[in-house]
Amino acid sequence: MELDQAGYRTWEGQPRSPWWGCLSIVRVGLSLIFRRWVFWILIGLGLLNFLFHFAFIYLKATLSVQNENIARFLDNYKVTGTGQAYADFMFAQAGICALLLAFAGSTLIGSDYRQGGMVFYLSRGIGKWHYIVGKLLTIAAVVTIVTTLPALILFIEYGTLSNSFQYFLDNPRVLCGILGYGTVLAVVQSLLIFAIAAWVPRTVPLVMTWLGLFALLKGLADAMRAIDGNRYWLLLGFWDDMNRLGRWCFGSLDPNRIPSAGYCLAVLAALCVVSLVLIVRRVRAVEVVS
């Protein structure tokens, strides 16, 4: 009787698949990030580049109406509209995204280890794969917000402000490129940051390891290549590999240039597998204390 008065009632529905729980993890994760002002500062700084491109496209469209020669002149700079331009834009955004992911990795994954959040998740009716997929989707969503979404907006803006909508029909590869590069960034970066944060949950070492991979491997790759001119050493720079694969999606990667997209894909796939193995080994409900 008291329970009725308190508003409690028996739930009579059927429980849905635990995979739906992944969406809840994404929702909770994003709300955790969105309520931190640090995130908004990073997003704001990340959007500076986007605003520049956005304004440039608008300016170009406005000037084109007055004088088509100006539009042709501006096209020479390939700042907007082309696959190359979008690839450059997304590569620049990926740099800022790396900082954002250092924060997201610490907040979303590291804190689960530091403060026992994982036990909370895994004590629900979900398994570790649901948890892993949920967290990966959350990180991928963050990556998409900073890289793919702004690029898509620029693409739509460029097409809409053109003289006709022919731009959309003429450039399906650009759209595929944005989505493809975005997918590469989201998949590789989310797996990598999850693996690092799972093994190095404290913020400072996490940031150091993440940035070390970001900056020093490229330096090492360049130095190794300089020894004997073997360009396959460049595969060590994961960020450049993602960039090359992204450019291949846009169709702007020189097919004769080593390393090819296939090699980059193989290296990144291997990196993803290693990251996944590291993640699976670290996600467990019970911490064994020696």
Add this chain to the structure above:
Amino acid sequence: MKTTLSACGHLFWLTIRRQLCSRQTLACVALTGLCALIVLAWSRQADPTAKKLAEQVLVPTFVAFLMPIFAICYGASGIGGEREDQTLIYLLIVPITRPLVYFTKALAGLALVAGWTGGSLFLLCRLAGVPGLKLFAMFLPAALLGGLAYASLFLLVGAVFRHGTIISLVYWFFLEVLFGNLPGIVKRVSVAFYVRCMIYDSGGDLQLGPLGRVAREMFLPVSGMAATATLSAAVVALLALGVLLFETREYRDAC
């Protein structure tokens, strides 16, 4: 007075010990190892000269990356790490005044940063062979002073902000990397600018400077003496500001 000194001494060694026996030290070792590999690879090229080593490896890798990372590692985590672990409370309830707590933690953090910066610079120069040894004395004062300036700044950021490490990272990326490379005098707000001024000033014989004619013309350096004075003043001012803010701040996240 004697007991306070004894407590401060213990806090100093405790900070050093805890910072050294941590995962971030392992990360430092790994990053230094990676840099060492870069230097080893570089030194195997056909014509390794001191000028090339400085321009291709030490400035972009050590000065621009490793040095600030060491500072973030032991600076931002000085107070920030205690906040993250919720152990700051144990420092706030011992009979050491807050300014002394901050100052002692700062001394320990600065000692670690100086040690790591000097040690890793020596290792890299040693691995590079003769050109490296020529550059060591040239880079050491700038690297030490730059590392200390970064560490004092990041220690302050860690004491003031909850996500001190991330804020330090954002500062480093936007103010040091982006602003520090902008043409004009706007770069004078960055520590990296003064570090490079000191290096370029002391490396006058090697004609060190930014790569490319335009970058060189737009660099607008200050003298080595002025850069040294600015960085020294920055270290002192940042420490004093940190002491003041730590004294007045109320840490509600400390339990």
Add this chain to the structure above:
Amino acid sequence: MNVADYPDALPGPLAEFQSVTKWYGAVIGVNDISVTLEAGITGLLGPNGAGKTTFIKLLTGQLRPSLGNVLVCDAPARSAAARRHIGYCPDADAFYEEMSGRQFVRTMARLHGMSAVESRERTEQALAEVGMLDRADRTLRGCSKGMRQRIKLAQALVHQPAVLVVDEPLNGIDPVGRRELMELFRRCAARGQAVLVSSHILDEMDELADRIVFMGRGRVLAVGTLPDIRAMFAGQPLQIRIACRQQRELATRLIPWDQVLRIELSGIDELLLQVVRPDDFFRQFGELIQATSFDVSRLETTDTTTEATFQHVMSAAAKF
């Protein structure tokens, strides 16, 4: 161990809140509090948001009062001099996890300025007091919650403070451990230390505290021993259970009395009464029994506990 071992233990108030107010921006944490802490065990009670945490943080010098003064052994609470006299066992389960329990307590002793030899001796004493002497070499990361709680208490005791502040000390401790810790607090009080225990477990406060500070809405609602507080709230209804074979007849006699608010018949021979002004009631009831032939086999009050008083104080506070 005796009082002589505790040079900090001084006669008179060991800690004092003088008209203390603390604001967090537009929110008030504590409002015009004036309390003294003396040797003995003081229980700090209040619901969530009552201001207990602010009270403790002010006392341990973590917060600076917006108005008024907090003094510990005549020194401002935020000063290093005051912190020599305060031992604080925080609620948070945070440690230097890589250390063993013994190393942690010794580290805290060293941070209080003790020499290596002295800190070793005091550490062993403190560990012995909390019953962790033989288990303190285990890494804190691998200790149970109860062990961690005891280590936290040992670090608060290691410098033999005059004022011991313990926040939710019995959380995670098994019943035997609780008794041991309560004994420990009593020993501390007996040797002249002021022990402030913040807790939500009211039953234990009944057993433990010499004095209670009730807090609500940032104010101190009542201070004193439980009987004193009950006397202050004489209008508080008291539950009384009476066993009497002439159940209905007795009820009939009691109904007209002013002190009796409610009568409930329970079973075949029990009456449950709710009365106010219990002193008047007991005097009048005694006269009634002497003058009549009611066969009263048992009379007991059922809610003289801290919890009942707490409920009453809180409901009184709600009327402010």
